[in-house]
Amino acid sequence: MKYNTRNIGIIAHVDAGKTTLTERLLYYTGMIHKIGNVDEGNTTMDKDIQEKNRGITISSAAISTQWKKEDDLFSINIIDTPGHIDFAVEVERSLRVLDSVVAVFCASSGVQPQTENVWFQAEKHGISKICFINKMDRIGADFFSVVNEIRTKLNAVPLVLQIPIGSEDRFEGVIDLITQKALYWIDENGETIVEKEIPENYLAETGEFRVKLMETLAESDDVFFEAFLDAENTVTEKMLVDAVTRTCQSGSLVPVLCGSAFKNKGVQPLLDAVVTYLPAPDQLARIKAKDTKTERTVELERNEEEVFSGLVFKVVIDKHMGKLAMLRIYSGSIQSGDAVQNVRTGDSFRISRILQIQSDKTLPVEKGRAGDIVALTGIKDAKTGDSLSSLACPVLLESITIPDPVIRVSIEPKTNADEKSFGIVLAKIQEEDPSLVVERDRQTGETLLSGLGELHLEVTLEKIRLNHGIEINQGEPKVSYREILTETRKHREKLSKQNGGSGQFADITFEIGPRENNEPGLEFINRIKGGVIPGEFIPSVEKGFREAMENGPIGGNPLESMKVVLLDGSAHSNDSNAQDFEIAAKDGFRAIGNSCRPKLMEPIMQVEIQTIEEYTGVVTADLNKRRGIITSIDDKSGRKIFTAEVPLASTFGYISDLRTLASGRATISMKFSHYALVPDFIANTLIT
Template identity: 80%
Template sequence: MKYNTRNIGIIAHVDAGKTTLTERLLYYTGMIHKIGNVDEGNTTMDKDIQEKNRGITISSAAISTQWKKENQIYNINIIDTPGHIDFAVEVERSLRVLDGVIAVFCASSGVQPQTENVWFQAEKHGISRICFINKMDRIGADFFNVMREIEKKLSIIPLALQIPIGSEDDFEGVIDLISQKALYWTGENGEIIVEKEIPEHLKVEADEYRMKLMETLAEYDESFFELFMNSENLISNEVILETIKRVCQSQMIVPVLCGSAFKNKGVQPLLDAIVNYLPAPDQLSPVQAKNPETGENIELERNQEEIFSGLIFKVVIDKHMGKLAMLRIYSGKIKSGDTVQNVRTGENFRVSRILKMQSDKTQTVDEGRAGDIVALTGIKDAKTGDSLSSLEKPVLLESITIPTPVIRVSIEPKTNNDEKSFGLVLAKIQEEDPSLLVERDRQTGETLLSGLGELHLEVTLEKIRLNYGIEVNQGKPKVSYKEILTRTIIHREKLSKQNGGNGQFADITFEIGPRDDNEFGLEFINKIKGGVIPNEFIPSIEKGFREAMENGPLSGYPLESMKVTLLDGSTHSQDSAAYDFEIVARDGYRGASKMCKPKLMEPIMQVEIQSIEEYTGVITADINKRRGIITSIDERSGRKIFTAEVPLASTFGYISDLRTLTSGRASISMKLSHYALVPEFITNIVVT
């Protein structure tokens, strides 16, 4: 028997049925013997107490299972990701290490905002996708409408491999357009698939969609086009499957299947589609890496004969096993007892154990090979995004993008007894979730916790209470503002101190102001001529400005961007050192930035609200009250969809306020859109 691997993720909007679908995938592959349900809080993937209570997935769970098809065994690593935007970093780090995804859509809600966000994240990483239109038994289910939405909103060609037999309460099964058979599910939990002839009343529609399938493949695949045009040749199902695989992996087209995971219909064909159309790790192009010393590009073949390389995409602190580093192996292999290098720290360490994750259970294995997703124990100082490699040839893989926190609260333990352990717990949760930021307010001495949204912070504080038994007092949520300079000036700063022995001397003249290119961070231009400041001091000047940007001149919020051009300066033969130039840059920034007309920037959220017609007036009025701007009002399946841009400061408590305004008949989702200038009257309140 041949073993193949598929590393897949399941992505979707909140409540599209991802966790239910995963539960069915595990049941039919024999990984579990009893189906759990989200409503009953007994699913395999959601083991966290809060995940059970809230009915949502917070941290991406990993699990390995196997699917047998035509005497081949396929090893499928599944990562079930959160659908809520506040957990975007969980989605991002999962997508970074996957080769294929199943995008799950609700048949009545269609393409929702978070689906779009995650879809385009997957596209950015070049990941092949399959669509599964779930909840075909739900009121308002419309397979063909969701197909149109996928094409329009996600800018991709959907390829229906099945069409449903009925919908809502009348959903019975699916028509497989490749085998041209009707499929029905029986047995206690849909284990038995019954193949029948296509019902008479659906034959015309099935023929029409079969022809669409063939024409689309012919349009996007040259070799299939030739076969299709030479219609004397009957095209075999094997050729059709191979062609679908090619176009799916080229990412021009997405295969679409449908069913109802909750009603146990349509899941086994999805497992077949995963192994038929999504790529195995060795079918992908070579891994792009860099030499950490020289920065030159290196290509690594994705096989076990290549040198070892892997990326830590998640760190988990386990009660029994301590720190676990979740690792995607891209090339080569690793055995327990091997010594490998963390390229970021330059440290070598011995791998004590290699584990395969079975959700909350683990299985010890002797080795991990290219394409595997494993957990390692015994790795100190491991962080999300770290590259591990062999000692003989260290390689640096592309890291993971961590979004900037936009909201913060002041926190403290309720009792003094918890003071000591509180700091350790905060360090642990920050290790597990790099999108959280813990810092101390220099002025008030308060501990500040920053995250990606209200729910993100709420879940984190609940985690501290439930998992570590620490009750926490929290302040009101505050916005993480930024500052910007709006005027350019030239400034000279001089440091000259004598304190016995060698003194301190540094002198710089620089231009400081806003960037012209709308990029973030520091743009530093060195225009020093004639060596008036030695080259070895220049990086210290840049470092001084970069660090100083963390405190803006208005209220100490970080500066979003800045341009500094170093024009002139002077040194002292005995008294000048690199650190003096770092200090003079910081002092110069503090003196000059106040004269650059600094302004405050606030995060603007893109908000989507779904409701019914009768609440249009109150929702519109409420958005205006929150300084929001409505960008569009659409209609979908009889519901109004409002898209608006609203300042984050006005969104605190929005979810519960909206429920009250609409008697619970509206849903809302938010994501960070951009930062914008704060109106003068608000600045006067914030800057005190």
């Protein structure tokens, strides 16, 4: 069976035009019959009340549509992802299950810090990319400058397939370098495309960029290189298309197109590029999974004949249908009534219904096949990252990485009457968004909500109010600090208890301190010789230290990293068991941790500020006041661009403060960069 399916995501920074572009993709594919507008809050993909009010995407939305190119009909599953850093988990879990992305760039503002963030998330998953330089009609639009930024800032090799005809308010259309034709959109809705000869004043530029296109392909594709060198061989359109497809799918080159989604120009060629150059599910490498019976890695074919495997990448709680598990099917197929297994829990269940998601609507389908993205009902205990598989052959797929929260706030319902439903609602929002953490402060008894940023928490609390009718009292935002050990110490910890019958015994000597390479997590080195501690107890020692890292010696914050070398010890033939060694490790950490000169670490944000020359002084002074370190100041299109590293604790309320400082003539974008030591003079005020 030939898979005419494409699973694509739309990724970009805030305000690059992702949702507007998605709206046009749906309009030209016939999925919708009226074009919505982000400013008017009536787009197909932004259905949440807050998405309409704020004009941003908060939750990734999925929809299926179809596009006909020549005689072939293609199914396209589209996921429109958020652009704001606070909703990074939405991008991460979408990219985990997609085969390719369309990366959208604003022709005026170019590559932003958040563009880098989502781009490198896509790189991590090794998926194919196409670039669409949007907003060619905007003041300051510069196609070639953005192409250069894709090369320098994203470390990619852009393959220019189109060049624009004009820019800003003179943007008229595009020149296709493969067909060597000029394309114009002549009606208001952009449905009629007129193909003309290339304007005379663009002939030289077109020739130059077409040669560059062929040279770039020849450098990356051996098949095209041979044809390109052969003087007797005329390079045909098909040869170019085939070479672009190979290099795009291998990830060596990134095709670049342009247009203006808002002005309805350039969208149909993008759809053609999606179905031509991006891979179908069965064109990808076999899916790797772990056979839970044998613990071996197995490779599954991405077709219907293979055993069933799928990954739950999102859980949605719908007020009408209950819990929906969004599933990417990687191999095999499923039908309503089939029994499948949740590999994490080991439980099996019958699938009630299989649904195709159409933004906020659903469509029942008979069958889900390899390559499909569907929603299932009837799965009680599904969580983001769960593997579903056939009962006969349970396999575990690679899960989804959930970033750690960096900010928290204390919350409580305003009225006692809401106390019971408050707990239920918090459990629901955690199910839907695993990057939120709800915990109770052991000292104060307060309920703490942790998330990825101020906006993330603000949106969550607003959701509780709007969707569940619970008014919330909240405290001031607090930073999620980490701790680190700065000196190495040697320690012996002995656990010896007799309580009638078999006792408890564990004896360990270890060195504990900082890791040399500052890598996060635990580096555990076992130097036990002669079996003085039986081998089966060593993993328990490591587990004890790993769990101890969750509560650092200063203020109970998690440790960012730690190195433990297990040097010596002893065990009792009758009284020792695995848990004793786990307890000894935890007790040993608590006993010696304070002697290792622990220090506090804080999250540092990479900040980019764009403003005009006039406000350079006030922006610089304000960054210094916030303990910011300016790493670069650049000029672009008459604007000053500051890149700085600023502690998260100093960024609360920064967006509104900056607007006031620069009279509304500055924009800011932030992304998490790394953890760094808190200066002593500040740490002393934080440690009580």
